[in-house]
Amino acid sequence: MSQIPEELRYATSHEWVRMEDDGNVYVGISDHAQDSLGDLVFVEPPEVGDEISTGDECGVVESVKAASDIYAPMSGEVIAVNENLEDSPELVNQDPYGDGWIYQLKPANKAEWDELLSADDYATTLEDDED
Amino acid sequence: MPYIPHTPDEVRSMLDTIGAESIEALFDEIPAHLKADKLDKLPEGRPEMEVLAQMGERAARDGQPxxxxxxxxxxxHVPAAVWELATRGEFYTAYTPYQAEASQGTLQTIYEFQTMMSRLTGMEVSNASVYDGASGLAEAVLMALRANRKSKSRRVLVPDAVNPRYRAAVESITSNQGVEQELVPFCTEAGQTLTDSLKPYEGDDYAALVVPQPNFFGSIEEVDALTNWAHEQNMLVIALVNPTALALLTPPGEWGQQGADIVVGEGQPLGCPISSGGPYFGFMCCTRKLVRQMPGRIIAKAEDTEGRTGYTMTLQAREQHIRRSKATSNICTNQGLAMTAATIHMALLGxxxxxxxxxxxxxxxxxxxxxxxxxxxxxxxxxxxxxxxxxxxxxxxxxxxxxxxxxxxxxxxxxxxxxxxxxxxxxxxxxxxxxxxxxxxxxxxxxxxxxx
Amino acid sequence: MSTNPLIFEHSRPGRRAAAQIPRAVDDNALADLPAHLRREGKPALPEVSEPEVVRHYTNTSAQNFAIDKQFYPLGSCTMKYNPRGANKAAMMPGFLARHPLAPERHSQGYMECMHELQDFLKEVTGMEDVSLAPMAGAQGEFSGVAMIRKYHEANGDDERSEILIPEAAHGTNPATAVMCGYKVREVPVGKDGDVDLDALKEAVGPQTAGLMMTNPSTCGVFERKIEEIAKTVHDAGGLLYYDGANLNAILGKVRPGDMGFDVIHMNLHKTFATPHGGGGPGAGPVGVSKRLQRYMPTPVVGQRDNGSFYWKDTDELPDSIGHLSAFMGNAGVLLRAYFYAMVLGREGMIRVGEYSTLAANYLSKRLQDVGCDAAYPSRRASHEFLLTFARQAKHNGVTAVDVAKRLLDYNQHAPTVYFPLLVPECFLIEPTETETKEALDRFVDAMENILKEAKDDPDLLHGAPYTQPLTRLDEVQAAKELDLAYKEEGAA
CATH class of the missing domain: 3.90.1150.10 (Aspartate Aminotransferase, domain 1)
Incomplete structure (x- = not known):
C-alpha cells in the first residue's frame, strides 16, 4: 500500500499538490506513481516562467521501461523547479513527497485547490484502478 | 519444399499431437469464403541455380557504365573485407538487440559506430542510424521543431541548394504535421547560400536553418557565418553533411560560435555500394542537450552484475514500442547491416x-x-x-x-x-x-x- | 573490465591498414579549399591493421545470437532462415554498381526484377497495385496512413481526425498515426483475443479516418469478425489499414485485399526472408486498393507497350504522397525478396502459411502439455501464440524476463516478452516454417526444465543468464550515466 499524506491534494493523473503559507504550491508525483514507473532515470520539469493551465502536459518523468507525462494539477506560473533532480532523479523514488518535489507554482486561481482530490478520495481512485 | 524441413511422417506426427486432421484444419477459424484461390497468376517456384542465372543475366544487362x-x-572504393564481415551470419541474421546478453556483437558495433560518427562530426551524441540521408533530414526537421523551445513556428529555412530529392522527402514525411519549408535562394554566381540572402528572414520565427556542407552543387558553404546567423535568430542549426568531406572540412560541432545542434547526412559513402539507392543509412548526431529529442535507437555503455563492461539499448522510453503515440518517431529499425559495414569501413580506412x-x-x-x-x-x-x-x-x-x-x-x-x-x-x-x-x-x- | 575490447582499444598511433589507404595527394591539390573551413587534424578514427579489423569484427560478431546459430522464436518478428542465395543474387556486381539515377538503358535488368516483384506482391496480397518505395515496415505504415489522409482530403472530407487502433497493436501504429497528423483512439480487445466489436461500433463515426489492424492479431489469433469490422469502418466512411507484420501466417491462404483492406504494408524482412541484420535494413512495400492507387509513394516501376521498363514518378502520379527516400527505397533488400519469391513460387507461398501455422500450433500444444499457460487456450494459434507466466509470477516470484534470460542458457533465443501489453507476463512465440521438429522439441524440453527450476529454485532464474559473455546489465545506471561514445583514458 502506497503512502498518501493527508495534508496534500491529488490529481487523478497522480500528481500531488502542497499549499504553502504564502499561497504558492509544490507539485510532485505520488508514491503510487513513482512505484509503478520504477527507477527513474530522468525528470524533465517545466521551465521557470512557463504559464500553465490545468491539465496541460508540463513535464516528463522517465524510467528505463516507461515515460509518463506530468500534467498541471492547477493553473499558474512556474516559479521554481527542483534542480537536484537533474543529477538525482532517484529522489522522486526515495522521497516522492519531500526532496522529490518537481516544481513550484504560483496558482492563478486558488479555488482550483478545492477541486483537487483529498487523500481519501485519491486512495479510492487507486483502489478502483486495481479492480 | 524450399527451406521447409518437415518430412511427411513428421507432419503426420505433429498433426496428431495437435489433434488436427490436416493442415487445412488449422485454418478452420477463417471464414471459408475468404480463403484464397490457387493464386494462379504466380509463377511456379524454381531452383536456386535457375533464379541466380536469370538474375545474373539481368545484372549484367545493366552494363556497369x-x-x-x-x-x-x-x-x-569499398574494401573487400567490409561486406565479407558484415554478411557473416552472426551479423546478417541477428535480430534487433532486445536481449542484450545475447546481442553484444551488434550492440558493441553500434557503440563503436556512434563513437566514430561523434568524432567525425564533432558532436557529443550519435544514434544508431536512420533509413537514409533524405528521410534523416525529415527526422532532423521534426526533431528541431520539438527541441527549439524558443520557437513556436512550424517553419524551417531550407536552402534551395539542398539536394532537391531531400527536400521532396522532407515534404512527404513532415507536411502532414503542418511543417513548411521556406526556400532560401542561392547566389547564382557563387553557387552558395549567402548570409545576405537570409536578411529577409531576420526577426521572423523559424525553428531551424538547414546548412548543407557541401551543398547539392558540390559548393562549399560559409558554414560559420550561416550558423552564427541562425543562432542569433534563435533558430537551431541542422547541418546536412557529406561524411567523406568532413575528413577535410570543419566538423559541424565546431561551426561558428556554438556549433551545429543537429547533424544528419547520407552514410552511403562510408562503405555502401551505390546499389540502386539502397540499402544505405542516414547518420544523425546532436548535442547532449538534445539527446532526448533524437529519434531512433541509441546504445549506451553499461555494467553487468559482475562489473564487466557491456552495451545496451538506452533511452527507449522515447521510442514507439514504449511511448506509442507520443514517441519521437515511428522508426523501429535502423539500417543495422549498412551501419555495421560503415563501422568496419571506417576502421579499415582510419x-x-x-x-x-x-x-x-x-x-x-x-x-x-x-x-x-x-x-x-x-x-x-x-x-x-x-x-x-x-x-x-x-x-x-x-x-x-x-x-x-x-x-x-x-x-x-x-x-x-x-x-x-x-x-x-x-x-x-x-x-x-x-x-x-x-x-x-x-x-x-x-x-x-x-x-x- | 571488458570481455571484448573496443576497436579503439586496439588502436596504436601510426598503425595502418595500408592496403586500404589511397595515395596521398600533393598539398597544392587542396590549396583551393578555404583555410578557415578546413578541419584541424584528421578525424580520430581507430588506427589499426587490416588483420586486426578482420579478427576484431569476427570476434565481435561471435557475441551475437543469430538465426544461423540458434532457434529464434521472436513473436511478430518472423525470424526464419535467410537464404544465402538471396544474398549472392543481390551482391552481383551489376546490381551493386548500378547508380540509382542511371538512365533507363542502364536499368532494364534491375527494373524487370522490381516489376515482377510488384506483380508478385499484388497477387499474393490481393491488392490492386504495389509500391516498393518504403524502406521499412514503419515507413510502409506511414505511407499507408498518409494515403488515407490524402484520400479524405481529396474528397473534401476534412472532419476525419482520428485513427482507430486495437489496444494490442504494435507501438508503431499509434506513432505513425500521429506522424500523419491524426489523433489515436484505442479499441479494446475482448477476452478471446478478438477486437471488441461493440466497442468498435461505438468508437466509429464521422471523425474516423481509418482503422489500423494486424490480422492475425498480435494476440496470435485470426480476427474472425474481420468482415464485420471492415463493414463497420467502411460504413462510417473510414478506410482499413492492414499491418502486414503477421502476413506470414496467412500467406497463400487468405489475402488482405479479399478481407476488405484498402491498404497494406508488408515487411519483406519478415515474410520474404530478407535478413534482419541486427536491426535493419528492412523493406516495407505498400499494396493499395483501387481507390488509393493514385496516392501511392513514388517511384513505381511501369512497363510500356514495347515491353521496356521505366520509373513512374510524380509527373505520372501527381497525387502521390511523394518520395520517402532520396532514391527508390532499399533496392538490395528488394532484390533479396525477389529471389525468395522466385524460388518459392506459387506453391511455396501457400506452404509458408501452412507450415508456419503447423509449427506454431504444434509448439503451442506441446508447451501447454508440459505446463505452460496459453493466454487464449480455446483458440487456434496463427503462426504465433501467447503464453503467460502470471501464475509463476504470483507463486514463485519468477517473471517473463527471468524465463527469457534463462532460455539463453539453454542456447535458445528468448521469444518476444511483455508484448502485447494487455497480457501480463507474456511470451509471444513465433517458430516459423523453417525450423525442424527437433528444434521445436528442444525448445519444449528447455521450457519444461525452466518451469521446474522456477518452482525449485527461483533465484536461479533471477540470476540468469550464466553462459553468455555477460550477465544482466544495469540499464538504470546506463540511462543515468549515458555514456554513448568511447573516450580514451585521460581524454577530456
Missing part, C-alpha cells in the same frame, strides 16, 4: 585513409574540371570551391548530352534541369578517388565529340 554521376550517391579518400576525390574533381573546361564552350558554372562535385555549363542542353553519353556507356552527371528551372545547360559532375586519368580522358573526349 563509367560513373561521373553523384548527386547523392558516390562511387567510392584517419589517414578517410582523409586521403577525400583529398583524392577533391583533387580528381579539379583534374576533371581542367580537362572538361578545356573543351570549347564548357565552363564552370559557379565560382565557389567544390568538394568532389561541381556544376559545369555546356553549350547544349545537359539532358541531351547525358543521353548521348549514356549510349557510350558513360554516366556524365546530373542535368540540373531535372530539378531547377532555367538551368538547362548545367550539368552536375562528380569524381571520386576511383576515377583514373584514362577514364577522365575518355569522358572528356566523348564530351567533346558530342558537343561538336
Amino acid at each position: 563509367l560513373c561521373f554521376l553523384g548527386a547523392g550517391a558516390y562511387d567510392h 584517419p589517414e585513409g578517410l582523409t586521403n579518400t577525400a583529398a583524392q576525390s577533391h583533387s580528381k574533381l579539379n583534374q576533371l574540371l581542367d580537362k572538361l573546361t578545356a573543351i570549347d564552350g564548357v565552363e564552370k558554372a559557379f565560382t565557389a570551391p567544390g568538394f568532389h562535385e561541381a556544376v559545369i555549363r555546356l553549350p547544349k542542353p545537359a539532358q541531351a548530352v547525358v543521353d548521348a553519353l549514356s549510349e557510350q556507356n558513360i554516366l556524365a552527371g546530373y542535368p540540373l534541369s531535372q530539378s531547377y528551372h532555367g538551368q538547362d545547360d548545367q550539368l552536375l559532375i562528380c569524381a571520386t578517388e576511383k576515377r583514373t586519368e584514362d577514364e577522365m580522358d575518355r569522358f572528356a573526349n566523348a564530351l567533346q565529340e558530342v558537343l561538336q
